[in-house]
Amino acid sequence: MNLTQLTQLSLAFNHQLTGPIPYWLINLNKLSLLSFRGSKLSGHIPIEISNLTQLQILSFFELKNLVELELAGNNLSGILDINKFLFNMKSLELLALSSNKLSLLTDTTVNTYPKNFSVIGLRSCNLSEFPHFLYNQKLLDSLDLSSNRIAGQVPGWFLNNVSVDGFDYLNLSHNLLTVFGQVLPWAYMITLDLSFNKLRGPLPLPISVSTSSYLVSNNQLTGEIPPSICSLNRLYALDLSHNNLSGMLPGCLGNSSVQLLILKLQGNKFHGFIPETFSKGTNLRMIDFSGNLLQGRVPKSLANCVKLKFLNLGDNQITDFFPSWLGTLPKLEVLILKSNNFHGVIEEPKACFEFVKLRIIDLSHNRFAGNLPSKHFECWNAMKDGLRTLNLSNNNLQGHIPPTLGNLIVIESLDLSNNKLSGQIPQQLGELTTLExxxxxxNLLTGPIPQGKQFNTFGKGSFDGNPGLCGQPLSKKCDNSATSPPEEDPRSESLFAFGWKTVLIGYASGTVIGVVLGHIFSTRKYEWLAKTFRLRPKTNGRRRRVGRHRQRM
Structure with missing residues (x-):
């Protein structure tokens, strides 16, 4: 019998129907109604049921033997009374309703579910309070209540009566919470995510030394980082960014956890020097200290971070020369030093083995002087995968723009504005098809603006402030004498002497490894950053279970 065209199927109140949900149902992809109400099915609901994209009604409210219910990431909609929903599911241990279009109703005075859950996922369920059926859920391993409308203070019963031993995974992010308490009560905590709330007061620090991921970004927290953070020696991700935290950075941050991969403290009010405590053997992939009040020099101990991919020290008060020694970091892809007090001539490197994987460099809004850094450009020109963004704007740089910049065939953003550059814009730049x-x-540029290809997309704002420039999109027309080939600056001749086309053949746009980020650059031009640094800790024992639960919540 061919049932592939079937749109409605009811097996309700069929007491002869036992065992697991029939697997063949997942092939009925035109079903809009599927009912198991009053049946005696048991076991798991197969995750493949989510392939029934036409399904509008799914009824199974009396599956008394059901152990795991996984419906996350569908388009289920409507209002659901969670207490009535759970009333007849006496065996349920895993409940995953996240990321649907459901609105859950909860009763703040009734606990109708005596059995202990292990996993609950109610992300994006339009909750406005902590569901009271969580009361006395002492064996809960993983809980996701993120992206709801839960406001105010975290209730005492949740802190004292839920998962008394601790969590593998607790996600309360993207809510409206204001108070959590300064010391978290759980002795065991692997991942804690409180980001994107309205938490005030001091940093709510976990007491569990087992914590590997502590995320409290985008809140309104104040005060200093307590010294006790140094006891979290198993951290792999620490994100305190975009709060109102102040004080000096603890010296232990660079060496308290050899497992630390991600360190994000940007958007606070930290002052003083960056600690010189980054020790050998560190596994740091990302450091972001931007948007603070940090002073002094770039610490030389950063040279020990040989696995570092992303370094952002922008928008501080750092006073230093260009730290060319960072070029020894073999995996560095993003270097942002903008809006500081870096000064002097960008000195030539001693060897052309520096910054071998650099994709983005932003040195804008500093006080660099002298000619464009020819030797550095020459080395960056020889990089394996190609420079995507070069920003040297708002400095005091001089000299000509080198014609061999036209060999950067994958460059997307080139900003040399607000300097003292002279001569003509090299016609070779008009051949850059990826330039956005x-x-x-x-500047002090003269002569005709290159025409065609990408240059036809740039507005006059890209060229304003150069009285000697002519041609579209400016209103000033070029006379015949302005169309002669530009003279090449002898110093700039070797700026990009290496053969980029040979090196860049086979490059696939958007690869790199990936971290948390789309938060620094505009999303369209830097989509590959969002793929960067998707890092996970090495798992063992209990933590392996966390990974499976999080995918199902």
């Missing part, structure tokens, strides 16, 4: 942002405004 180009700005040479407010």
């Amino acid at each position: 942002v180009f700005d040479v405004s407010d």
Whole structure:
């Protein structure tokens, strides 16, 4: 019998129907109604049921033997009274309703579910309070209540009566919570995510030394980082960014956990020097200290972070020369030093083995002087995968723009504005087909603007402030004498002497490893950053279970 065209199937109140849900049902992809109400089915609901994309009604409210209910990530909609929903499911241990279009109703005075859950996922369920059926859920391993509308203070019964031994995974992010308490009560905690709330007061620090991921970004927390953070020696991700935290950075941050991969403290009010405590053997992939009040020099101990991919020290008060020694970091892909007090001539490297994987460099809004850094450009030109973004704007740089910049065949953004550059814009730049942002405004450039391809997409703002420039998109027309080939600056001739086309053949756009980020650059131009640094800790024992639960919640 061919049932592939079937749109409604009811097996309700069929007491002869026992065992697991029939697997063949997942092939009925035109079903809009499927009912098991009043049957005696048991076991798990297969995750493949989510392939029934036409399903509008799914009824199984009396599956008394059901152990795991996984319906996360579908388009289920409507209002669901969670207490009535759970009333007849006496064996349920895993409940995953996250990321649907459901609105859950909860009773704040009734606990109708005596059995202990191990996993609950109610992300994006339009909750406005902590569901009271969690009361006395002492064996809960993983709980996701993120992306709801839960406001105010975390209730005392949740802190004292839920999962008394602790959590593998607790996610309360993207809510409206204001108070959590300064010391968290759980002795065991692997992952804690409180980010994107409205938490005030001091940092709510976990007491569990087992914590590997502590995320409290985008809140309103104040005060200093307590010294006790140094006891969290199993951290692999620490994100305190975008709060109102102040004080000096604890010296232990660079060496308290050899497992630490991600360190994000940007967007606070930290002051003083960056600690010189980054020790050998560190596994750091990402450091972001931008948007603070940090002073002094770039610590030389960063040279020990040989696995570092992303370093952002921008928007601080650091006073230093260009730290060319960072070029020894073999995996560094993003270097942002903008809006500080870096100064002097960008000195030539001693060897052309520096910054071998650099994709983005932003040195803008500093006080660098002298000619464009020819030897560095020459080395960056020889990089394996190609520079995507070069920003040297708002400095005091001089000299000509090198024609061999046209060999950067994958560059997307080139900003040399607000310097003292002279000469003509090399016609070779007109051949760059990947260039989306180009700005040479407010310099001393002369002659015709290259025409065609990407240059036809740039507005006059890219060229304003150069009285000697002519041609579209400016209103000033070029006379015949302005169309002669530009003279090449002898110093700039070797800036990009290496053969980029040979090196870049086979490059696949958007690869790199990935971290948490789309938060620094505009999303369209830097989508590959969102794929960067998707890092997970090495798992063992209990933590392996966390990974499976999180995918199902």
